[in-house]
Structure formats: C-alpha cells, structure tokens
Amino acid sequence: xxxxxxxxxxALVVHPSLERATAxxxxxxxxxxxxxxxxxxxxxLLMLSQHVFDAAIVSATISEHAxxxxxxxxxxxxxxxxxxxxxAPERSLEALKNAINSGADQIFECETTDDEIxxxxxxxxxxAASGSVQ
Amino acid sequence: MKPPGxxxxxxxxxxxxxxxxxxxxxxxxxxxxxxxxxAAYSCAEALMLFANGHRYDAVITDLNMERDDIGLEVVRSxxxxxxxxxxxxxxxxxxVENATQALELRVDYLATKPVxxxxxxxxxxxxxxxxxxxxxxx
Numbered sequence: 001x002x003x004x005x006x007x008x009x010x011a012l013v014v015h016p017s018l019e020r021a022t023a024x025x026x027x028x029x030x031x032x033x034x035x036x037x038x039x040x041x042x043x044x045l046l047m048l049s050q051h052v053f054d055a056a057i058v059s060a061t062i063s064e065h066a067x068x069x070x071x072x073x074x075x076x077x078x079x080x081x082x083x084x085x086x087x088a089p090e091r092s093l094e095a096l097k098n099a100i101n102s103g104a105d106q107i108f109e110c111e112t113t114d115d116e117i118x119x120x121x122x123x124x125x126x127x128a129a130s131g132s133v134q
Numbered sequence: 135m136k137p138p139g140x141x142x143x144x145x146x147x148x149x150x151x152x153x154x155x156x157x158x159x160x161x162x163x164x165x166x167x168x169x170x171x172x173a174a175y176s177c178a179e180a181l182m183l184f185a186n187g188h189r190y191d192a193v194i195t196d197l198n199m200e201r202d203d204i205g206l207e208v209v210r211s212x213x214x215x216x217x218x219x220x221x222x223x224x225x226x227x228x229x230v231e232n233a234t235q236a237l238e239l240r241v242d243y244l245a246t247k248p249v250x251x252x253x254x255x256x257x258x259x260x261x262x263x264x265x266x267x268x269x270x271x272x
Binding site: 096103 | 234236
C-alpha cells in the first residue's frame with residue numbers, strides 16, 4: 001500500500017461550479033484522499049465545524065468576488081497544520097498577497113488540471129504525515 | 135531567562151528598513167502599541183542580530199535595501215530561528231516574482247506601501263497571539 005493510500009487525508013473542496021467541484025473530487029479520490037465537497041460559503045463553513053480536515057482546495061471566488069480567500073483564512077485559523085490551496089484566475093500580485101495574508105500554501109491558476117492540483121495536495125499530505133512538513 | 139530582544143515581557147519586534155524615516159515612524163507607532171522595538175538599517179545588520187542570539191516575536195522587513203529583494207535573506211534567516219518569529223514583509227516594490235518567493239518561504243504577512251497601519255497593527259497582533267497560542271498548546 002502506498003503512503004498516499006495509507007494516509008487517506010480528508011480534503012475540503014469548495015467550488016461553485018458543480019462540474020469543477022466533481023472533477024476535483026474525482027481527482028482527489030484518485031490521488032488517495034477523501035473529500036467533502038461544498039459549492040457555497042454557508043455549506044463550507046458548516047463542514048468546517050463538523051470535520052477535521054487535512055487539506056482544502058478552494059476557489060478564490062465562491063459566491064462573491066474573492067470571498068474564497070476569506071474562507072481560506074478561516075480554514076487556516078482552524079486547521080493551522082493543514083494544506084490550503086486556492087484556485088485563482090491568475091497568479092497576480094493581488095492573488096499572491098491574498099494567499100500570503102490568508103495563510104494559503106499554494107495558488108493554482110484556474111486552468112491547472114484537477115489531477116495536478118490533487119497530486120500536489122496529496123504529496124503535501126504524505127510529507128506532513130511523514131513529518132517533513134510543518 | 136528571556137532571550138535578548140524580549141524586554142520586560144512585552145512583545146518584541148525587529149524592524150528592518152534602510153530608510154531611517156520609515157524605521158523611526160514604525161518604531162514610534164509600535165512602541166505606542168506596547169512593543170519593545172529594535173531597528174536594523176540593513177539586511178546585514180539584521181542577520182548580525184540573529185547571529186548574536188537576539189530573538190523577536192516578530193520581524194518586519196523591507197525588501198529592497200543593499201540590493202533588490204535582499205529582504206528575502208532576512209526572511210530566510212528568520213525562518214531558521216527558534217522560536218520562529220512572525221515574519222512580515224513591508225515593501226513598496228512587491229511584484230509577482232518576489233511575492234511568489236515570499237509565499238514559498240511562508241511569510242506570514244505581506245504589506246505594500248503605503249501601508250494601512252491599522253491593518254498592519256491588527257495583523258501583527260493577531261499573528262503573534264496565534265503563534266503564542268500554538269506554542270502554548272504544544
């Protein structure tokens with residue numbers, strides 16, 4: 001059994017598009033993670049109160065422009081050791097500043113493939129489980 | 135025994151900026167907020183303080199001093215300290231390249247000049263409290 005499969009980290013996937021959320025869920029499962037999927041902010045916040053997450057993959061915009069960054073910041077506060085990735089339209093200075101100030105670990109541009117995002121999250125979970133990441 | 139830099143139990147802060155007017159202004163503001171503040175006017179001076187065993191709850195550094203983006207050296211060095219301080223970059227010259235490096239280096243906060251002081255003060259207070267709480271829970 002691989003380290004990824006052994007760990008089976010739980011990831012919160014938040015994206016307003018059903019198609020993208022489903023694709024991210026499938027990619028995460030393929031990469032050995034379990035997921036909880038939310039398509040709006042209230043559901044995401046409710047899920048934060050009901051699960052212990054190892055990772056979050058969040059769209060920078062959920063209901064309103066840039067509200068995903070706020071969710072990322074809340075997620076970071078609740079789960080300080082978790083991996084937080086945000087999907088942003090572009091890797092601009094504003095996006096990078098938002099990422100740093102909300103405590104996100106990584107930005108992915110929206111056109112990044114779901115597999116690439118899921119693999120990056122899974123890799124971080126495996127590293128964290130083996131103690132090589134804070 | 136308190137590490138050098140932490141005075142009388144107040145929160146200690148190192149401000150690194152080669153512009154004396156900026157350093158002095160931030161020093162006065164944060165002293166008014168109750169911090170004990172030390173100023174360094176170059177990356178080299180900051181690294182010397184770290185090498186001499188001085189430790190701080192937080193480090194606020196400019197990016198462009200002896201050369202462009204040398205503030206990232208302050209960040210790299212501060213990352214290795216134990217306990218690791220809260221690290222803030224305060225710059226008028228942020229760009230995609232240096233902000234990407236800051237994200238990869240896990241900088242805690244990026245403030246762009248002109249700085250929103252209330253926001254910076256609030257962010258620093260929040261980050262230091264959170265760091266202290268995390269240490270306390272270990």
